[in-house]
Amino acid sequence: MNTIELMPSIRRALARRDFTALNDILDDAPAADIAERFAREPDDISTLFLKGIALKHCAEIFSYLPADKQLRIAQELSDDELARLFTEMDGDDSADVFNMFEPVRRESILRRMAHKEREDMLRLSSYEEGTAGSIMTSEYVSINERLTVSEALNKVRQTAPDAETIYQVYMLDDQQRLTGTMSLRQLILADPLARLDSVMISDVVSASSDMPQEDVARMISHYDFLAIPIVNHDNKLVGIVTYDDAMDVVEKETTDDFHRAGSVGVLEQGLSSTSLFTLYRKRIVWLVLLVFGSLFSGAGIAHFQGLIEAQAALVIFLPLLIGSGGNAGSQAATLMVRGLGTGEVNIRDWTSLLGRELLISCVLGITMAVAISPISYARGNFDVACAVAISMVAIVMVGSLLGMSLPFLLNRFGLDPATASGPLVSTLCDSCGVLVFFSVASMFISAATGTPHVSCG
Amino acid sequence: MNTIELMPSIRRALARRDFTALNDILDDAPAADIAERFAREPDDISTLFLKGIALKHCAEIFSYLPADKQLRIAQELSDDELARLFTEMDGDDSADVFNMFEPVRRESILRRMAHKEREDMLRLSSYEEGTAGSIMTSEYVSINERLTVSEALNKVRQTAPDAETIYQVYMLDDQQRLTGTMSLRQLILADPLARLDSVMISDVVSASSDMPQEDVARMISHYDFLAIPIVNHDNKLVGIVTYDDAMDVVEKETTDDFHRAGSVGVLEQGLSSTSLFTLYRKRIVWLVLLVFGSLFSGAGIAHFQGLIEAQAALVIFLPLLIGSGGNAGSQAATLMVRGLGTGEVNIRDWTSLLGRELLISCVLGITMAVAISPISYARGNFDVACAVAISMVAIVMVGSLLGMSLPFLLNRFGLDPATASGPLVSTLCDSCGVLVFFSVASMFISAATGTPHVSCG
Structure with a gap:
């Protein structure tokens, strides 16, 4: 926590090129904090700093830097320097950096490492990204x-x-x-x-x-x-x-799940260090897909155009009903995605959870129908209130069952269950909601006096 | 991983009341797995098991059980047995269980503990839930x-x-x-x-x-x-x-954030062990609140009733436009909530992130407007296409800025930023979307020939 106070003395020592003083400071300072500071310093300053200090400090601080910064600094180091650095670093960390290089450079660095370290590096860097092999170390x-x-x-x-x-x-x-x-x-x-x-x-x-x-x-x-x-x-x-590598994996995986659940693509780096263009790219794909998904709702509405022209007041209840289905569906999807993510829920539990969801969503729908009935009765009449109430129960149930089943379906087909994001579930529920509401409404309106009285405004 | 194979022999030994054999099995088996199995066994079987085995095994396995199971088993144990158990358990774990008891029972258990352990227990159990003090141990x-x-x-x-x-x-x-x-x-x-x-x-x-x-x-x-x-x-x-207690805290906090982001209340226990009524309660509060939030959209639509009666085809584009605003807003909120959650984004970063979001959301909105224009032109005409395109840009920008600002605002007022859930952001965006779309549309429609041609179906 005292690293903020340390930075001025580190900068002064660096300006004087007094690396003995620097090493003394670093003996006591946590490498994670120093790396956090230097991640924001210009690359040439960081390189000067890392080249000058003792190899043990350099290896520790370098391991904590973000991947893109590591790569830029590595470009400024000679193959000899990198071979020494990799030998000092933990095997799993050095293999990650090593894998970012071109084959020619990898070859040249390997030639400069001692036999045992070279074998370790070759072995560790050969495991596929995302497997236990890619985060393990051979220094046990x-x-x-x-x-x-x-x-x-x-x-x-x-x-x-x-x-x-x-x-x-x-x-x-x-x-x-x-x-x-x-x-x-x-x-x-x-x-x-x-x-x-x-x-x-x-x-x-x-x-x-x-x-x-x-x-x-x-x-x-x-x-x-x-x-x-x-x-x-x-x-x-x-x-x-x-365990420390496991904690990093858990944090990264959770962030990915979180982003998927919000329909954002997986970001390789932190939010602040991601470029505007990458952020745009990670968001636009889902947004455009969902826009086209919404066209189904539009088509549904077009189908009931006649009813809407006769009963424009029905539209008042549209956002409320389709929104409620989407909300209930998002809740159900969230519970399942997180349950599958922590391993608390298993794909085999689907049928038993479906039964629970059927019951809960039915009671949720009835509660919401009751809550909204006085308003729909006041705004419309008895028929409108009935149509809204019945639609509410049906839409909340459809949304909930869709939201809870989608993560399992995605998992079944080898996709990440977190892809069943709130926005995706909402968009699917919108289309169902439009169809359900106008179908129910058209039954009530035709069954009733033909053109029931609906007051608006 | 071999605990599944161990369970039959554990059950057999337990049926024979052969606790020597049980202790031999437990010497080699991971306590976390045994606890996971016994969490699902009936309470009387679990109690019989824990009472019979060696205190060291009992303490370890008991620590891994879910809180409600711990409490039920503790009811079956005498105060003497509990005092011995708490003395053997890690201080932070025993203080958690101790805090679930009535004051009278706490007093009685404390009287049965040795001086040092009693002092530790009193001290550890006095820290407020959720603080470092409540998860720390004094056995260092x-x-x-x-x-x-x-x-x-x-x-x-x-x-x-x-x-x-x-x-x-x-x-x-x-x-x-x-x-x-x-x-x-x-x-x-x-x-x-x-x-x-x-x-x-x-x-x-x-x-x-x-x-x-x-x-x-x-x-x-x-x-x-x-x-x-x-x-x-x-x-x-x-x-x-x-670190192991830290990992548990991170997992629990992340689950809470996840659930909040899906507009579900915070669950005390895992999904499968939560009762149907609790699940209902945790979901209905937000659903009903959001239903009443949706009434603003309804009021907006009622205000534009005349326009809708004249131009029913405009409704076709309503779910698409308000949905897009909600989706873009959910994305922005997700990025901020997770950034604040991991500590990567700070409340001080708000203005700089706002600038980035302004730019990104503008480009996102333009892209989506372009994507949808051919369809809105084909379905309507040039005026309708213009109204939809302009509304799209405006709604996506409003949604994004709302989604990214809400977590900061909530944080500022001492609330959890994750409360800025996808469903809440979507509901807020719906109302804005309705107002923006029909306002823009009414300008175009009145500016045009009066009743422009809109083909439907």
Whole structure:
């Protein structure tokens, strides 16, 4: 929180090119805050700063910068500098930057890295974006299960400077297969002479490297894990995903779901750093699609043109009725989208939830019909009030069932359920609402005296 | 993941009342999974199970149960049993359950707890719901700053069985004020003979006990902390909040925001465990409010009744125009609500974001006007096409500016910005849309030949 006060001294030291003073300041300052400040500094200042400070600080701060800033700064660094930087950074972070480069540059950087780091980089960068493999790190502590607890503690001490976490340790058999796990706390409390395989937790919860990253993040949150081991199809340990990366994944996925639910396309970066043109592009696609969706409502209205000409006052109730269907539908869709998003609701629950929704939406519709009846009676007459009330119940039920079913349908066809956004549900409900209302109204109006009295204004 | 396979053997052991076998099974099984299973079992079975197994397992599994289930099981336990259970549980979890009891029972349980635990419970349960104090734990490792690294490691070893985390250690001066912090990793790597105050990180990031819990969670995520120290106004250390509790807070807050954005009230429990009546109550309030909001649109339409009777075909374009305003407004509101929710957008950014929105919404409106013009020209004539196009630009701009400003306005008045839901924005946009469209249309229609030709159907 004191980084705001630190910035002037950082700027002064940078102006003097006094990197010793800078490193002293950075020893105590949180890298996340420094990165947040420098994300807004001009690129040449940031590059000068990162080139001058100690590699350990540079790697940490660089990891926290936004992707586009990382790429621009990387253009100013030599391949040698990048090879050193990538070696110092956590494997999962460096692989993300590495993957943004052209093949030629990747090749050149790899040639400058030591054998082990090169292998790690090649392996980590080969996993598909969005999978557990793409966010895992290979800097974990693994120990042969036949060693003793005290030997394991020694290994932890040796690995401490490099591993991403030393607080969860994994046991392997001679074929490098994952057979157990222990937390550092359990190791400290265990008998130092005991063999690991006699004290370790052998029922290890692990994930496969091709599992979607949001599922892995959900597992970490469910089990309150510090890290989850990632295995390949032979149950060989290939990496770990840590809780902090899981938190980032959850935040990004939630933002994407939120935006989808508002009919905005998925933004790669934060709102403030997204260009105006990108924002325009992410919004216009859905808006135009929905405009054409609205044409169905227009066609419905055109079909009832005669009725509207005879009974223009009916139009007064149109926004209210189609709006209510859209609102009830948005509510139902929101509940389902979030339920599916947190894993609390499963696609198998659809039928039981449908039953609940049928009941709730019916009672919701009746309540709203009762609420609006005095007004529609005052504005029109008994027939108009009946037509509005019956339409209200029908439209709210149709909207609710549509809103709750759409996320499941989308999921069934492999699409993201959050695409069942409020605006999409509202637009669909509009068309249904127009048809329902004017159909019901035409029954009542023709059944009644022909031209019932409707007062307006 | 193997808990599904474990459940039959758990059930068999429970039927035989073989608690030794049960404890053996639980030694290796993740408590989160066991709790998830027993949350769905009848209360008497769950109580029998929890009463029989070892206290350590009972405390862990009980902590993972949903609040309503915890309360029902607690009714079946004696005050002695609860006092033992609360002593074994993490302080933040037990305080949550404790706070659900009547004052008389709280008193009786406290009398049965040891002095230190009683003090902790009283202190933790006194913090207001929703603050950092209400989710913090007092089971942390703190050490006087004048001790050495090796003495600190000894203290960590002694505290390991009880502390919620031993991986972050806090240094205090003689007045119990927080002066520094070190991770266990840093302790392991430091010179064992060094005094702590010479090697510790002395620029500690901490939070105050009355800070809102979502802000604390955001700090933990921002700094990738394992835990954050909580201090009182004298900078005395009173507790820590750990990353796993932060993840839970983020998930709950996000769900609340999601539901608000869909105009559903905040649900205390998950969707499946919420009763039908509660769901009805959480939805009907907004639906009825919005129905009455829609009456403004109705009044607007009533005002233009004459125009509608003369030009019924204009109604064809009504759902399309008011829908587009609502959609653009929902998009803008979604972007702002999520931006404010993640802390990426600040209330001070309002004016600069308003400028961007003005520009984007203008271009969005023009694009949509162009897209719809051929259709409105074909359906109507040049005047109708002009009226629709001009209305479209105006309505999309009004909707967007309304949608983006509303979250800021709500925030300004101390309300949750997520209350600026899609349905609320749509309903507000509907009224504006009706007024704009018919005003523009009446200018064009009276300016034109009087009764221009509009073909329908």
